[in-house]
Amino acid sequence: MTERGRRQDQNRQQQKPEQDPRQDQSRERDDEGLRARLDKLSNALDAQREAATSSDVAKTEQDGASARATATAMALAIRILSEFVAAVIVGALIGWGIDRVAGTTPAFLIIFLLMGAAAGFWNVYRIAMKPPGSAS
């Protein structure tokens, strides 16, 4: 550090105590104003929130939202179940049909039943790997 730099540093240190009281005062005034505004805002917010919770409209809206969540969850559950069962049924039907035509009675039924179960799991996996809202 050069001589001039050190002197400037000392100057700054000397000046600091002179400036600080003014800055503190202004800052305090700002803080007070800010605090007052915050209080006012949070009071308004509280009032609004109180009004919202007491009014029936908000309540039914909340009920509607929770009912909608239940509904979508249920739709997803039914969808997963039906896709799994459907794949097993289709596999069994294909195996049964091939067996009837080829006369190899239990062989293809067993193979396609297992494949149907695999397809069912594959269906379920495909649904589960997508977020429920995205739908595609």
Place this chain on the structure above:
Amino acid sequence: MAEENAMDPIHQFVIKPIVSLHPFGIDASFTNASLFMMIVVLSAAALMLLGTQSRALVPSRLQSLAEMAYQFVASTVHMAGGHDGMRFFPFVFTLFLFVLFCNLIGLVPYTFSVTSQITVTAALALLVIGIVIVYGLLHNGTRFLKLFVPSGVPVALMPLLVPIEIISFLSRPVSLSVRLFANMLAGHITLKVMGGFVVSLLGAGAFSVLAPLPFAMTIVLTAFELLVAVLQAYVFAILTCVYLNDAVHPGH
């Protein structure tokens, strides 16, 4: 729903011919199912035609209902299929309104719910899958068959995975039709059984004090069935979109 069958929960699904028609030995009678399908189509058409008649900037109730249905299905189709999927919007919208009105009108007492017949839901599902296959083959040619070949899989596993994909594809119409049919059937049977409990408890002397319990359950179930009715129409529409999207963009 005749008096002697008031307690039979299955009796509401019996198809009765209203006008008997047997051309060429085929039973093509005009039944109660046909009647309610016509009522459904007419009321759905009435909603859209009357709702869009005034085209007011500030919509009336009917208009906003029609616009809500339109918006809802349009956003669903767009979300699932993108811009290319929108060409199927008229089809999906028709399907959605038909299923929705069938479900909702079927909830009114003394009506017949068309979607509780598996023949109806299977016909709708086969229509969807038929369109998927025909459009997929016409639009994409052999690229449509990529739907059955999962990408990024070693060739050695293909003989196993391709049949699984085919079974998975074939299971779509089954699950689509059975889901709607089973939901409506089960819901209506549950409602009927609960309603039957009220009647039989009322006629059971001292036990009639318990009658309000199944009655309250019936009310809850009716609200629940209303939800299921709308939900299943929505699920049917959204899965149609998903399957049609496979036809437009094969190879996932």
